[in-house]
Amino acid sequence: xxxxxxxxxxxxxxxxxxxxxxxxxxxxxxxxxxxxxxxxxxxxxxxxxxxxxxxxxxxxxxxxxxxxxxxxxxxxxxxxxxxxxxxxxxxxxxxxxxxxxxxxxxxxxxxxxxxxxxxxxxxxxxxxxxxxxxxxxxxxxxxxxxxxxxxxxxxxxxxxxxxxxxxxxxxxxxxxxxxxxxxxxxxxxxxxxxxxxxxxxxxxxxxxxxxxxxxxxxxxxxxxxxxxxxxxxxxxxxxxxxxxxxxxxxxxxx
Ligand code: G3H
Numbered sequence: 001x002x003x004x005x006x007x008x009x010x011x012x013x014x015x016x017x018x019x020x021x022x023x024x025x026x027x028x029x030x031x032x033x034x035x036x037x038x039x040x041x042x043x044x045x046x047x048x049x050x051x052x053x054x055x056x057x058x059x060x061x062x063x064x065x066x067x068x069x070x071x072x073x074x075x076x077x078x079x080x081x082x083x084x085x086x087x088x089x090x091x092x093x094x095x096x097x098x099x100x101x102x103x104x105x106x107x108x109x110x111x112x113x114x115x116x117x118x119x120x121x122x123x124x125x126x127x128x129x130x131x132x133x134x135x136x137x138x139x140x141x142x143x144x145x146x147x148x149x150x151x152x153x154x155x156x157x158x159x160x161x162x163x164x165x166x167x168x169x170x171x172x173x174x175x176x177x178x179x180x181x182x183x184x185x186x187x188x189x190x191x192x193x194x195x196x197x198x199x200x201x202x203x204x205x206x207x208x209x210x211x212x213x214x215x216x217x218x219x220x221x222x223x224x225x226x227x228x229x230x231x232x233x234x235x236x237x238x239x240x241x242x243x244x245x246x247x248x249x250x251x252x253x254x
Contacts, residue, residue: 012248016241019251020233024240031246032067033222038244043070046153046219046242053215054151056083061146061205062108063089063154063186064101067219071153072104075111084114087146089154090204091121093187094166101204117142121203134203146204152213156220157184158228172198183228185218192227194234210236217242226250 004010009027016025026045030038054060062068086109088101097103102118109116119142121133133139159181163173179197181189187200188207196207210216216236220229221244229247233239 009245012245012252015252016243016248020230020241021237022233022239022241025248026240026242027248028221028242028244030244031221031223032244033224033246038221038246039067039070040074042067042219042221042242042244043072043074046071046217047074047076049217049240049242050151050153051078051080054080054084056080058151059085059087059145059149060151060153061087061089061149061213062101062105063152064093064095064099064104065155065157066099067155067221068101068104068153069098069107071219072108072111075108077111077113081112081114084112085145086112086114086116087142087149088119088204089146089152090186091119091202092123093200093202094123094168099165117145119143119146119204123202125201130201130203139203143203147209149205149213151215151217152205152210153217153219154186156218156225156228156232158182158225159184159189163189166200183231185232190231190235192231194231196235207235211238216240219243221247223247223250 012027013025028041028045032038086105088105105116162184163176176189176198180191181197182192183190188196189198191197216239218239219242223246226247
């Protein structure tokens with residue numbers, strides 16, 4: 001810990017907690033926009049935080065994205081995690097396979113030597129197909145597990161970056177831009193005040209569930225995400241934030 005003190009990370013954490021009104025912020029050195037290994041350091045810090053808070057028998061819902069992929073990569077086995085069940089937080093959001101919650105969930109569970117269940121729900125569903133799919137026993141069972149999770153771990157993205165990466169149809173893209181979305185998390189798009197302005201239609205964790213989840217960990221870094229993180233945190237004041245110096249300095253300097 002003397003290292004973190006010497007680098008001023010502790011002060012940054014305290015300043016972030018004050019500024020965002022959140023109970024705990026963990027800041028790793030560097031800026032993940034510039035140095036790819038910083039994302040892995042956030043992954044390592046997130047894994048430590050998960051191990052501290054999880055209890056055997058818990059269900060943890062994990063979201064998608066490259067930052068969550070780094071969390072999965074840094075996961076290691078632990079006696080506490082042996083009996084933890086990993087589930088994806090939500091169904092398909094239009095991501096490439098390596099960034100999908102299902103892929104990350106399976107990888108994280110394997111590295112933790114824990115168990116996992118997956119959610120096989122296609123990305124673009126008609127209302128009718130959606131309504132009948134959620135009644136399928138295999139899907140319903142996993143949805144119930146997701147809804148009884150004790151922890152959610154997710155990334156936060158810049159809205160337009162995420163919408164482009166997911167090849168969002170032009171009409172939805174227009175809506176995201178017209179309504180000034182700045183942040184994205186598990187398929188929800190938020191404006192700078194933290195209001196939801198767009199939502200990808202899929203199953204799994206809904207924003208309304210979050211206040212009932214005991215531990216919510218958001219992992220996001222890089223100066224380019226500062227605006228997105230601040231907007232999203234207005235909506236999720238009981239979340240823990242794992243971030244990097246790049247994003248943290250962008251807030252504190254404001
Ligand atoms: O769902 C994706 C996140 O909101 C951000 O993704 O970690 O690849 O930037 P990322």
